[in-house]
Amino acid sequence: MMDTSLFFQAIDLVFTPFNLSMIVGGMLLGVFFGALPGISSSMGIVLMIPFTYYMGIMPSVILLVALYAGSAYGGSITAIMFNTPGTPEAVATTFDGYPMAKKGEAGKALGLAMTASAAGSIFSILVMLMLSPTLSKIALKIQSAEYFALTLLGIACISSVGSKNLIKALITGCIGILIAMIGLDPMSGVSRLTFDKIDLLGGVEFIPVMIGAFAMAEILKQVVDKATSEGFEGSEKISLATIKFKEFMQYKWTVLKSSIIGTAIGILPGTGGSIASIVSYGEAVRSCHNKEDFGSGKPEGIIAPEAANNAAAGGAMIPTLVLGIPGSPTTAIILAALVLQGLQPGPQLMTEQPLMLYAIFFSMLIASIIVFFGGRVAVKAFAAVLKLPYSILASIIVMFSIIGSYAIGNDMYQVWVMLGFGIFGFFMKQYDFSPATLILGLVLGKMMEENFRRQLLLTNGDYNSFVTRPISLVILLFVALVLFYPAIAKLFKKKQK
Amino acid sequence: MKKYLSVAIVGLLGLGLALVGCSDKSSDSSKADQEVYPQRPVELVIPFGEGGASDIFARKFAEMMTKRLPQPIQPVNKKGSGGLKGMIYAAQQNNDGYTILEITPSHVIADAMDKSPAVKLLRDFEPLTRIQSDIYILGVPKNSKFTSFKDLVEYGKTNMVTFAGISPGGLDDMTLTALADATGMKIRFIPYKSGSEVKAAVLGGEVDIYLDKVISAINYIKDGSIRPILVLNNKRIDKIKEFKEVPSSVELGYDVTIGSWRGFVVKKGVPQEIKALLIKTMNEVYNSQEYQKFAELNLVNIREGFLNAESFSVDLEKQYKLFDGIARKVGLK
Known part of the structure; x- marks a missing residue:
């Protein structure tokens, strides 16, 4: 599969000072865009496209993929520090990341996230280097029925998130799904729950909901609690110490498992990191003996979602490059950018420009390796931000929340949505409902409904088709396992006694 | 100390707002109308x-x-x-x-x-x-049972054929409805969220027929994974060699050239x-x-x-x- 002479040629091509500086620059920009809630990595790439006109093909492609690789890390930074995921993929990182930061171990939390991210990413890129064409062929076997089963798996994992209060988690999950129903019906195009408002016709975007329910709600809560007028639990307590490589190694199995889950889900066109991170988090909870520790700053709770969502970001590049079918919205933009550069991603890239393909993989790999080694040091700078007094920090977050929401559609409507969900999220927090399940319901609900109904449309309403397709059946069995595992485990324990 | 800092920040923000406000006003003034367009x-x-x-x-x-x-x-x-x-x-x-x-x-x-x-x-x-x-084209996956548009129409008169496209009630839906109306085929439109999902569905064989723009389909056609069967145009596409043998809708007697x-x-x-x-x-x-x-x-x-x-x-x-x-x-x- 791998042609060694091409391999070395690609290394030769990438390792020029200019190209390396593009990798580092692109990665840093990506981290920055990824960290800002609302300013998505796709927007970052669109902003960079005009600059690439003036560079050669190779440097511009390198810049864009490094930016993409970097943006996948960024989302976790704000998730950990401010309980505000920079991207929907990082929602699951807030579960344990934020509590750990609250305990004063922001440096450790960021270090874990960075290292796990880089490891996940490196894993998926290695898979890409070796198995791209084969895997993308298999990915095509995953169709509507399987996608439905996968989203169901994601939703079933909500139960592990809300292990403390299952009923409340399910209520917010359902509200999320209900919000997902607003807009045009995905199958018939009829408008639903829009109340003749043109803004609602396009549905509710999850980014402003996310910024509102996480960032704004958190600030409102902090202000109301008044506990933080002197900084983040007293700024002296913030530990900038990150983790040593050796410490990290004890989590190697969690990293590996999450990377596999992430890569596998990421390859499928039309899924993306959100499902990957929640499924991986759910699996980490399931396989752990001390389930109660999750949600209060357990290292595995940070590692699992971060390794998975970064592996998914890498995985999403596989169908993009090999089939010309982007695996996520951001890779769709990368695809467009590559086309603008005169490249034709798709089946022919492999045969006509294999060198380009390897060069792309290498740039992503180098970007990830830099994060792996440099990331743990760099997080100190981020963690130090928490030493700022909360009054200043909060103002900055509010400012970015407004800019981020506005930037989605360049209009005020999204800002109102964000503020509305800020207030809603505040009350959710007051009464111990989880905003994370709301977002997951919203993100997964759309996909679940669409694929469920499409499968029925394709099969003339045959409900059996969900279980007669082998892959779909296997995933559905996993769903059953996730849902009933606690009950079954209890049953077994009783019998043993 | 902290107080001064926040006052300074508020002041700066206020100044910024004022400046933005001013610039808006000046650009809206009617003066611009009398001068040569465009002024801004x-x-x-x-x-x-x-x-x-x-x-x-x-x-x-x-x-x-x-x-x-x-x-x-x-x-x-x-x-x-x-x-x-x-x-x-x-x-x-x-x-x-x-x-x-x-x-x-x-x-x-x-x-x-x-x-x-x-x-x-x-x-x-x-x-x-x-x-x-x-221009829109219709294509089938390479292992499809349909070899020509004529076959498809014959089959489609008595059987349901699934077509992939995006946005129900949008252009793809309209185009296929018009085509069904012109040919007498029974068409079921299967909507997907994006063009890439449409491609995945077609290459994976989830749907029978693929409707897309020439530019989006060309790579799969050159690569052989999709076979074009109809061009929705009043004549064939001569500029691209893969399309030379593909009939146009008007040539077959169906006046559907929506694109x-x-x-x-x-x-x-x-x-x-x-x-x-x-x-x-x-x-x-x-x-x-x-x-x-x-x-x-x-x-x-x-x-x-x-x-x-x-x-x-x-x-x-x-x-x-x-x-x-x-x-x-x-x-x-």
Whole structure:
């Protein structure tokens, strides 16, 4: 599969000072865009496209993929520090990341996230280097029925998130799904729950909901609690110490498992990191003996979602490059950018420009390796931000929340949505409902409904088709396992006694 | 200390706001009308998100127009509700020529389906030029049982055939409905969220037939994974060798040549000389070597896309009647 002479040629091509500086620059920009809630990595790439006109093909492609690789890390930074995921993929990182930061171990939390991210990413890129064409062929076997089963798996994992209060988690999950129903019906195009408002016709975007329910709600809560007028639990307590490589190694199995889950889900066109991170988090909870520790700053709770969502970001590049079918919205933009550069991603890239393909993989790999080694040091700078007094920090977050929401559609409507969900999220927090399940319901609900109904449309309403397709059946069995595992485990324990 | 800092920050923010306010006022003043247009950047509203075909085209076109005007043409994405939000935004701006709107068939369909009673493309806007016209093709996966469009029509008369496309009630849906009506086939439209999901579904064999633009399908056709069976045009595509043997719809006796197109409009009431300047600039860009190269790269040079204001206006009316007719016939309206 791998042609060694091409391999070395690609290394030769990438390792020029200019190209390396593009990798580092692109990665840093990506981290920055990824960290800002609302300013998505796709927007970052669109902003960079005009600059690439003036560079050669190779440097511009390198810049864009490094930016993409970097943006996948960024989302976790704000998730950990401010309980505000920079991207929907990082929602699951807030579960344990934020509590750990609250305990004063922001440096450790960021270090874990960075290292796990880089490891996940490196894993998926290695898979890409070796198995791209084969895997993308298999990915095509995953169709509507399987996608439905996968989203169901994601939703079933909500139960592990809300292990403390299952009923409340399910209520917010359902509200999320209900919000997902607003807009045009995905199958018939009829408008639903829009109340003749043109803004609602396009549905509710999850980014402003996310910024509102996480960032704004958190600030409102902090202000109301008044506990933080002197900084983040007293700024002296913030530990900038990150983790040593050796410490990290004890989590190697969690990293590996999450990377596999992430890569596998990421390859499928039309899924993306959100499902990957929640499924991986759910699996980490399931396989752990001390389930109660999750949600209060357990290292595995940070590692699992971060390794998975970064592996998914890498995985999403596989169908993009090999089939010309982007695996996520951001890779769709990368695809467009590559086309603008005169490249034709798709089946022919492999045969006509294999060198380009390897060069792309290498740039992503180098970007990830830099994060792996440099990331743990760099997080100190981020963690130090928490030493700022909360009054200043909060103002900055509010400012970015407004800019981020506005930037989605360049209009005020999204800002109102964000503020509305800020207030809603505040009350959710007051009464111990989880905003994370709301977002997951919203993100997964759309996909679940669409694929469920499409499968029925394709099969003339045959409900059996969900279980007669082998892959779909296997995933559905996993769903059953996730849902009933606690009950079954209890049953077994009783019998043993 | 902390107090001073916050006062300073508030002061700075206030100053910033004041400055923004001032600049808005000065640019809105009526003075600008008497001087030569354009006095300030002209906004080009792209009613879709970043990265799509409409976005890439409009950005490139704006860049080339900027080179020929004293002020930049500034592309702004106003996405949402299938292009409606951008159109409504453009309708809310002054008719002073500082807002141009990019339009596609989605906007005509929105008119025909009466999606936004408050703002109507044909009532509230005036066409400048149409620039591009894309051709739709039908294809089947390489291992499909259908070898020609004739086979498909025969089979489709008694059996249900599934077609993949995007946006129910949108252009793909309309095109297929028109085709079903013309051929007597039983078509089931299976909508997907994006073009890439459509491709995945077709390559994976989830649906029978693939409907897409030439540029989106070409790679799979060259690669052999998709076999083209029909070109929705009045003649064959001779410029691309893979299409030479593929019949056109008109040649087979079905008058369905619906495809996507992109053009520019301004709000009604923009002064004549401003419109003339914009049209002249667009003409120049269209005829430039740089644009033609771009068009060739994106395969939008197969069917003549350019229409001047008058013919574009006539064409829009025609398209409205067409979509209105289809919508009524199948009960979408």
